[in-house]
Amino acid sequence: xxxxxxxxxxxxxxxxxxxxxxxxxxxxxxxxxxxxxxxxxxxxxxxxxxxxxxxxxxxxxxxxxxxxxxxxxxxxxxxxxxxxxxxxxxxxxxxxxxxxxxxxxxxxxxxxxxxxxxxxxxx
Amino acid sequence: xxxxxxxxxxxxxxxxxxxxxxxxxxxxxxxxxxxxxxxxxxxxxxxxxxxxxxxxxxxxxxxxxxxxxxxxxxxxxxxxxxxxxxxxxxxxxxxxxxxxxxxxxxxxxxxxxxxxxxxxxxxxxxxxxxxxxxxxxxxxxxxxxxxxxxxxxxxx
Numbered sequence: 001x002x003x004x005x006x007x008x009x010x011x012x013x014x015x016x017x018x019x020x021x022x023x024x025x026x027x028x029x030x031x032x033x034x035x036x037x038x039x040x041x042x043x044x045x046x047x048x049x050x051x052x053x054x055x056x057x058x059x060x061x062x063x064x065x066x067x068x069x070x071x072x073x074x075x076x077x078x079x080x081x082x083x084x085x086x087x088x089x090x091x092x093x094x095x096x097x098x099x100x101x102x103x104x105x106x107x108x109x110x111x112x113x114x115x116x117x118x119x120x121x122x123x
Numbered sequence: 124x125x126x127x128x129x130x131x132x133x134x135x136x137x138x139x140x141x142x143x144x145x146x147x148x149x150x151x152x153x154x155x156x157x158x159x160x161x162x163x164x165x166x167x168x169x170x171x172x173x174x175x176x177x178x179x180x181x182x183x184x185x186x187x188x189x190x191x192x193x194x195x196x197x198x199x200x201x202x203x204x205x206x207x208x209x210x211x212x213x214x215x216x217x218x219x220x221x222x223x224x225x226x227x228x229x230x231x232x233x234x235x236x237x238x239x240x241x242x243x244x245x246x247x248x249x250x251x252x253x254x255x256x257x258x259x260x261x262x263x264x265x266x267x268x269x270x271x272x273x274x275x276x277x278x279x
Binding site: 010082086 | 142143145147199200201209214216217221227237239
């Protein structure tokens with residue numbers, strides 16, 4: 001499964017990548033903001049995106065909306081992984097098409113559960 | 124002297140710091156007595172600062188000595204970090220961001236927006252009172268001591 005991690009923090013990408021690799025996912029690509037993510041998704045073949053919210057250039061919610069508005073990308077599930085924990089933010093992301101939502105700080109097990117739930121649903 | 128931060132405004136930041144350290148750093152951080160920021164003399168080697176805007180304005184920062192920062196970041200990233208490099212600045216900024224994000228959900232009435240992190244690297248003095256007297260919360264964790272500094276001014 002080809003997965004794209006989108007976070008401006010190298011540390012968070014590293015932590016999420018470790019979690020994914022422990023789950024057996026090895027084809028993990030990285031993007032540093034929403035605009036970078038849209039560019040990389042254009043290469044095609046991605047089956048899951050983990051997306052931060054607060055990033056420079058293009059935020060995660062802007063990128064999510066752009067993905068869901070693009071016929072070529074809208075089927076790719078996006079899990080928001082963010083410190084934005086208010087209900088209004090979660091609702092905004094779900095309404096914009098997020099497949100799931102993980103609030104930082106998180107236990108690796110929580111991230112694993114949310115990824116498994118989304119990938120099982122996609123099969 | 125300006126107004127000081129109210130207790131009900133600082134508790135969410137303390138709780139968020141404890142939770143963030145438990146969950147992401149695997150470290151039990153214990154808060155000491157909350158004090159008003161002294162005019163001078165409080166120093167750090169690395170600070171991660173998040174600006175707050177919306178119906179409340181201010182900032183939240185986590186400030187560490189060099190050695191504590193290295194130990195905390197090593198625990199956070201799961202690898203030994205030996206120098207104050209890009210890994211440290213990124214990780215400290217992310218920790219501050221997570222703390223601010225977690226705290227603002229408990230202060231939702233102020234519709235707070237958080238900025239991207241700013242980092243001060245190298246020996247510096249934490250800024251003293253300005254418009255709002257910052258509150259300082261000293262923390263003790265297995266990696267050492269650090270300070271949470273909160274400036275919070277609600278509008279109206």
